[in-house]
Amino acid sequence: MPDIARNLKLVSDRITTASAERTDSSLRVVLIAVSKTVPIDLVKAAAEAGQRDFGESKLQEAAPKILGLPAYLEWHFIGRVQRNKVRKLLPLFKYIHAVDSFRLAAYIGEIASETSFLPKIFLQVNLGNESSKGGFSPDDLYQQMPALLDLRSVLIVGLMCIPPSTPDAESARPWFVMLRTLRNELQTKFQAKLPCLSMGMSGDFEVAIEEGASHVRVGSAIFGRRSYRVDGELG
Ligand SMILES: *Cc1c(COP(=O)(O)O)cnc(C)c1O
Numbered sequence: 001m002p003d004i005a006r007n008l009k010l011v012s013d014r015i016t017t018a019s020a021e022r023t024d025s026s027l028r029v030v031l032i033a034v035s036k037t038v039p040i041d042l043v044k045a046a047a048e049a050g051q052r053d054f055g056e057s058k059l060q061e062a063a064p065k066i067l068g069l070p071a072y073l074e075w076h077f078i079g080r081v082q083r084n085k086v087r088k089l090l091p092l093f094k095y096i097h098a099v100d101s102f103r104l105a106a107y108i109g110e111i112a113s114e115t116s117f118l119p120k121i122f123l124q125v126n127l128g129n130e131s132s133k134g135g136f137s138p139d140d141l142y143q144q145m146p147a148l149l150d151l152r153s154v155l156i157v158g159l160m161c162i163p164p165s166t167p168d169a170e171s172a173r174p175w176f177v178m179l180r181t182l183r184n185e186l187q188t189k190f191q192a193k194l195p196c197l198s199m200g201m202s203g204d205f206e207v208a209i210e211e212g213a214s215h216v217r218v219g220s221a222i223f224g225r226r227s228y229r230v231d232g233e234l235g
Helices: 004-020 040-046 058-069 083-092 102-112 136-152 168-189 205-210
Strands: 028-036 052-056 074-077 095-098 120-124 154-158 196-198 215-218
Touching: 004 040, 004 205, 028 040, 040 052, 040 058, 040 102, 052 058, 058 074, 058 083, 074 083, 074 168, 083 102, 083 136, 095 154, 102 120, 136 205, 154 168, 168 205, 196 215, 205 215
Parallel strands: 028 052, 028 215, 052 074, 074 095, 095 120, 120 154, 154 196
Antiparallel strands: none
16 A cells, blocks of 8 residues: 555655746645545545545546545546536536536536536646547637636636646646646736646646646556556546
8 A cells, every 4th residue: 555645745845846946936736636546545544644635537436435535625527527427526526627618618607507516617728639638729718718708607717738648747848838828828818817727747747837837636646556547538
């Protein structure tokens, strides 16, 4: 069994060091411990070590963990969102990271308007224009931003990306710069508030933080290597 408390401490220390490297070092970085495929006991160990934010990519797998762990924990849905699951996602997840179309964002708003939940959503951007990944192209975002900002019952907090895989962390930097630049341009052009950037995983979270990440999604560096893949998701 991996030493979760120790791994968390190592990752937190690396986050602190990387945060000091950036221009706006006052911005707090939220560490999302990605617990997909991880048994509830290990998630509990992380919570007991002080970890508060967790990420899951499958509703069915996540629900028993969320319901079985303390209510003060905050859950981030980081997988691809299926429309027929939205109603069940809302009571469980405060954040939805991979909203990849206007239609989906509008639908989440529609369902949320029937409830007391105000989901915080990230718009996923497909920076590398990869057919295997969902997300808005930067052009889509320029066109659809006014309509997105008009949506009621969802709060668009920022942008998210899963960049094309790179041989090393440093090679991912241009993608992170691209996401931050896009966010900055959208904020200026549409006078929007998009404070959050969800970017960076176990292999490259320090680079992402140096380039302005507000949320890093870190799984294997905390919980160890995943022993199996989640269908249709990243490994
Ligand atoms: C699995 C996953 C992660 C975490 O990946 P690690 O490399 O284990 O840190 C981050 N983001 C998304 C969207 C994922 O599916």
